[in-house]
Amino acid sequence: MEYVYAALLLHKQKKEINEANIANVVKASGAEVNEAQVKALVAALADVNIEEAIKAAPVAVAAPAAPSG
Amino acid sequence: MEYVYAALLLHKQKKEINEANIANVVKASGAEVNEAQVKALVAALADVNIEEAIKAAPVAVAAPAAPSG
Amino acid sequence: MEYVYAALLLHKQKKEINEANIANVVKASGAEVNEAQVKALVAALADVNIEEAIKAAPVAVAAPAAPSG
Amino acid sequence: MEYVYAALLLHKQKKEINEANIANVVKASGAEVNEAQVKALVAALADVNIEEAIKAAPVAVAAPAAPSG
Amino acid sequence: MEYVYAALLLHKQKKEINEANIANVVKASGAEVNEAQVKALVAALADVNIEEAIKAAPVAVAAPAAPSG
Amino acid sequence: MEYVYAALLLHKQKKEINEANIANVVKASGAEVNEAQVKALVAALADVNIEEAIKAAPVAVAAPAAPSG
Amino acid sequence: MHQNRTKYPQKKAQMYQQLQELPSKYKVIALVRMEKVRSSQLLPLRKKFKGEVEIVSIKDKVAQKSLSTLKIPGIEKLAANLVGQCVLMFTNMSPIKLNILLGKNKIMMAARGGDKASIDVVIKAGNTGITPGPILTDFKEAGVSTKIDQGTVWITKDSIAAKKGDTISGKLATLLSKLDVKAVEAGIVLNSALEDKVIYNQEELTVDVEQYRAAFAKAHQEALSLSIAIGYVTKENVNMILAKAAQQARSLAIEAGFLTDDTKDATIQRAHGQAKSLSGKLKGYSPQ
Structure with missing residues (x-):
């Protein structure tokens, strides 16, 4: 999930979500960067409107109805 | 929210969530760091169980649709 | 209530659910047959529509699995 | 589902759930026994804690929620 | 459940879901293949629209008893 | 998603989820293997408790924000 | 003798x-x-x-x-x-x-004095066909409002003369029988x-038939639960098992932060939701 956090961080700062930027952010956290994950993330996000995605309010989970019998 | 993303990124990488680390991550994203925000966040996080908090996050669940048959 | 499984088995196979058939199935499971229980079950079917009864399972939205750790 | 009923009948009677026993129960119901189905069930039940499994909330399928946008 | 995963993998790749293909996938995972389970799965899938089934919002049926864990 | 199915298949069989095994399973389905995806998935799964993760609350497919076509 | x-x-x-x-x-x-x-x-x-x-x-x-x-x-x-x-x-x-x-x-039967009403006993509005007399007092005691029109007693609105479980007095029983209202299920x-x-x-x-009805539902449900849990596919559960397997894959992909076509948006929502959930617990810090 760390790469997704990095992408959201960039998004929030209105920075471009590209491989270099994500790698930079993850590296700055002190962790090693997995290039495959970076690549996969950037590719997957290419057609995603992050602003819309995070606006879609998650629906609360309803408690199971009491069994009727 | 960017500082919270940074904190989650550190948490996920099992890195210490302190002012320097958060500042580093945010800086790496290319943004300027607001020291006061960082301080406030680190202070506030001291009392919080991050693992529990992120597990409590609502999950997008489909609205229960009418059973189709 | 284990005889209910025997009745469901017969029902599924479209066999008649009578005392002899239930007794046979239960006996085949290696258990002793309690005649009174068999009688009561078969009698209850006078007022129980198995197909409807098994469809009557209450549907609820899943509660999020309680995080176990 | 008839083989599962047979397995649960055996389970409730605290009898061993093996191919021979399931086949016996199904045969006693007057139906022909599909050996492959019996084998498949017994294989799938290996290592399973039945008591726990029957308590699990089965997932039912509702129609996909209508997209909201 | 492993056979179901194999079927979904084939489905996703738009490959035919037949006994040989499922057996191949399961075998490739290094496990032994239970022919009966493969047969049963393929037979059950014959009339199913997989695309619809996996899109369906899973709704849990209320458990007969509160899950213990 | 096919790589995730492959991972689940391995998990279910108690086989190691590594690049070679996932690649093998996907290859057996007759599809070409995208090495980068395999690498990314294996890396992403490294810290994940799969048993817990698959128990997580159901997630709907319906994505109102992103048109898939 | x-x-x-x-x-x-x-x-x-x-x-x-x-x-x-x-x-x-x-x-x-x-x-x-x-x-x-x-x-x-x-x-x-x-x-x-x-x-x-x-x-x-x-x-x-x-x-x-x-x-x-x-x-x-x-x-x-x-x-x-x-x-x-x-x-x-x-x-x-x-x-x-x-x-x-x-x-x-x-079957529903006319009540006798001392019987308990099996239902809410409703006296319907309308012409009773009864000629006015002392019976008007009985109506009044039963809480039924009446009027007289063209020589017969009319009930002006639907009234409940006795609630389910109430004991019916001899007087009310007589009145109900005159109106042909049946109050007791026998x-x-x-x-x-x-x-x-x-x-x-x-x-x-x-x-107890209800107990058996419930037992059938429970037994079937247990069979369904078991068959789904073990991935034993039958016609009845194949859709549920597919949904469950697909669901597990989605959950796993999201928890792992592995973006797939099906789960991208949900994963982003999840990450953002976690940030929101966390910030919601922070005292004295509000993210900008």
Whole structure:
């Protein structure tokens, strides 16, 4: 999930979500960067409107109805 | 929210969530760091169980649709 | 209530659910047959529509699995 | 589902759930026994804690929620 | 459940879901293949629209008893 | 998603989820293997408790924000 | 004490004879005590169970006399339960089943003073056809508002004269019977039954059908749960198993932060939701 956090961080700062930027952010956290994950993330996000995605309010989970019998 | 993303990124990488680390991550994203925000966040996080908090996050669940048959 | 499984088995196979058939199935499971229980079950079917009864399972939205750790 | 009923009948009677026993129960119901189905069930039940499994909330399928946008 | 995963993998790749293909996938995972389970799965899938089934919002049926864990 | 199915298949069989095994399973389905995806998935799964993760609350497919076509 | 009758009344003689024959024609003899049953209940049952159950209404002494001559094992125990006016039912169906069917065939009857209302007793608005008189007081006491129009008593609006469970007074019972409103649900319950040498008492004849209904639902549900948990595919559960497997894959992809076409958006929402959930717990910090 760390790469997704990095992408959201960039998004929030209105920075471009590209491989270099994500790698930079993850590296700055002190962790090693997995290039495959970076690549996969950037590719997957290419057609995603992050602003819309995070606006879609998650629906609360309803408690199971009491069994009727 | 960017500082919270940074904190989650550190948490996920099992890195210490302190002012320097958060500042580093945010800086790496290319943004300027607001020291006061960082301080406030680190202070506030001291009392919080991050693992529990992120597990409590609502999950997008489909609205229960009418059973189709 | 284990005889209910025997009745469901017969029902599924479209066999008649009578005392002899239930007794046979239960006996085949290696258990002793309690005649009174068999009688009561078969009698209850006078007022129980198995197909409807098994469809009557209450549907609820899943509660999020309680995080176990 | 008839083989599962047979397995649960055996389970409730605290009898061993093996191919021979399931086949016996199904045969006693007057139906022909599909050996492959019996084998498949017994294989799938290996290592399973039945008591726990029957308590699990089965997932039912509702129609996909209508997209909201 | 492993056979179901194999079927979904084939489905996703738009490959035919037949006994040989499922057996191949399961075998490739290094496990032994239970022919009966493969047969049963393929037979059950014959009339199913997989695309619809996996899109369906899973709704849990209320458990007969509160899950213990 | 096919790589995730492959991972689940391995998990279910108690086989190691590594690049070679996932690649093998996907290859057996007759599809070409995208090495980068395999690498990314294996890396992403490294810290994940799969048993817990698959128990997580159901997630709907319906994505109102992103048109898939 | 009794005067010896020189001639048995013909009706009793017939019944005596009937009881000599019926027990050999049917496997089951069931007894109903008439103290709780009115003869008007029997007619619809006779119709309903025609060909399946023969219903004989009889005095205890005649029945005892006739049955005691029969060589049917256990009959003496049944005869011992005969008190006063009785109804005997002869059938080949299981006495428990008969009891359940009788329970399903309850009928609404006019209440007598002291009965408890089985339902909310509603007196409908409209013309009662009753000429005004002292009855107006009865209506008033029952809380029913009336008016007089063209020489008859009209009820101005639907009124509840008694709530379910209320005891109905003799006066109200009379009023209800004049209005032909039935307030009491009457069912027949078997007191005992003889089948194949075994005598069943009232308790043994009573089966909680709802319990069985629930047991069937639960048993099937358990089978469904088990089959899904173990991935044993059948026609009934194949859709659920596919949904579950696909669901597990989605959950895993999201938890791992591995973006797939199906789960991208949900993963971003999840990450953002976690940030929101976390920030919601932070005191003195509000993210900008």
